[in-house]
Amino acid sequence: MRTRFYGALLTAAVLLTSPACTASHDAPSPESKAGRGGTRTVRPVAGCGANSWTDPADLSPTRTPARCRPGTPVPAPLPEPRRITIATGTLSAEYVAPLQVALDKGEFKKEGLDVTLKVLPTPDSLPLLAKGDIDALWAAPEAAVMNGVRGGFDIRWVAANFSPDPQSKSGLWVRLKDGETGDRVTMAGRRMGTMIGKGSVIAYPMEKALGRHGGGLDEIRYQQLGSADVLTALQNGGVDSAWLLDPVWRRVDGRPGYAFLGGQPLGEPLGGMLYGPGLLGKDADAGVALLRAYIRTVNTYFAADYKSDAAFVTYLAKLLRTDEAILRSTPSLRMDWEIRSGTTDRLQAAYRAQGVAEGEPLPESRTVDRALYAEAVGHRP
Template sequence: MRTRSTVTSLVTSLLLTGALLATATACAKNDTPSDAAAKPRTIKAVEGCGKGGWTNPSDLAPDRTPARCSPGAPAPVKLARTRKLTIATGTLAAEYVAPLELAVKKGEFKKEGLDVTLKVLPTPDALPLLAKGDIDAQWAAPEAAVMNGILGGFDIKWVAGNFSPDPKSRSGLWVRLKDGESASHVAMAGRKMGTMIGKGSVIAYPMDTALKKHGGGLDKIQFQQLGSADVLTALQNGGVDSAWLLDPVWRKVDGDRRYAFLGGQPEGEPLGGLLFGPNLLKEDPDAGVAFLRAYIRTVNTYFADDYKTDPAFVTELAGLLKTDKSVLESTPSLRMDWEIRAGTTDRLQKAYKAAGVSKGDPLPESRTVDRRLYEEAVGHTS
């Protein structure tokens, strides 16, 4: 998402989902629960985390405080043998990828005995590689292609979140108002939406939610797939009636009374993050926990609060992401969050069904999510 999570076009998702399912039997290890879940692991209390290092997944309050440990916590626990890990990501230029990039730059993974390489790969290309063990993890989201892949036999689970939006963010669904309309009275059924994000992306869930508040729904609007540079232009020149605008594009229409913001990603609910395959779920969960420990420590040390209030850090971040500092400063800080809320994959699959891009019956959360590795990293025991 970006929502600010990794995005995949509808056309690509639909074309490649068939390929994923066709190869699932060959490249999936098996369909049993991950070793991290099946075998009891010793979990010790972690200094600096305590009660604040974990929140109940059932807490869906938009204003909930995300889990936080003290800066520098959880402390590194170096593995006896160095592991080389390859992590796929759709981009290295998006703000939501910054914790991973900074963890590499600051040596947080090395402190754990991990030699981490971040490799740019689109989600559909990376999924079969993740299932086969050719890569170790994926910084992405549980998109429709992921759910369909798991249904087909891929041993992949969502193991950590990435972020939720700041309440001041207006990244999301924008509509050009007709005469007599206001933000509280917009008829969305039958309108044309421009988006670079397909129905198979996690953004389908908040998109469907926002549309239904205004008489629409994914099945009641027309979609027009556009390039990232064309979405705003099409909205402004009348080519489409509405658009899903990402950071920082929405700033171009914010405050203009001709347009209204109808909703974005749910506050307090990450929709993407880390996907693990068999390498870190089954074969080497110690390395999986070590990776999450470094990621969580980076969030606690550098992204715990409103990190954009520190000009020096914003400058460092802009250099890391190879973007202009002014672009970063034009939008609120992301609310970095490594936890996964209860029921998120249920809600995502419901949206995929409404969009017509899901296969088969919905998967239970036990097949799609594994929180145990990040719980171990912060020392939480149920």
């Protein structure tokens, strides 16, 4: 497979100039606060140069995501193996693919990490994450997360996941009523199927779409459904609208009676990895190692249009247990580990519009920590 060949070749090349070989010649940076135990040394990382970091304030929809060379950042195994449990709402969605591939290809093991992916809804995962019963959550900074942090949970959003391709129609879909067209839909009072219900990050892009179609976040009735039930409920009339992810929306695209109203902002990830107190604090070395494996997987297998590799798509469909034809029919996600400035501010504004936010808005310093992925790629702020 092309991606595997290039990844192995470049990994071998950068080993000659790995961080272990250059660390003693690099001055420590006093800027990284990862680990909560004071400053940490951040050194240049072979294979991760100027393109491995972008300005978080850049909200351009055409922004090129940060990238290192394939196979980098190279593994830096922990002195002692560490077991890590990551909760996720599903194992079959395409946005979970980097974790599935990292597990299958042994990228976590290369860091000395024994990783388990556990399917759990976000509301069930949050108290476990806060207590340290699980280590990380592959989800999003939803209203429940914000309210938990406000209530004292030591949780931060530490890495992003993806933004959509401009050709994607992942987003808000609606069943049209008699006489309606996709140009103008009356959304007020309709029932919407969603995995999260009120307080999901989709409230932010939904607010924009609803504003164009005679509705508001407080005028929609929400029905929480399992990930496998959202599409079924939309098709059989159980709900009037639904937020459909890649590649699920292909099952209704072009069919009479359905319309796409809008999706996630281009260039702005809305989810990814959340850490609890362990990986943010005393186990920050493991936290950096976990992100290093994730970032390396993105650089090696998902750097650009990964669906142009037919063999890789076949492999991915089997791994995700999804229909290969459907997976192939949607554009590649733009995998992106970086978090944009102000995203949690905009999300909290949407949660307030839904009536599910508690108290005053949290500053980004309470919701986001970029220091761990910055350290993983050798970026000194």
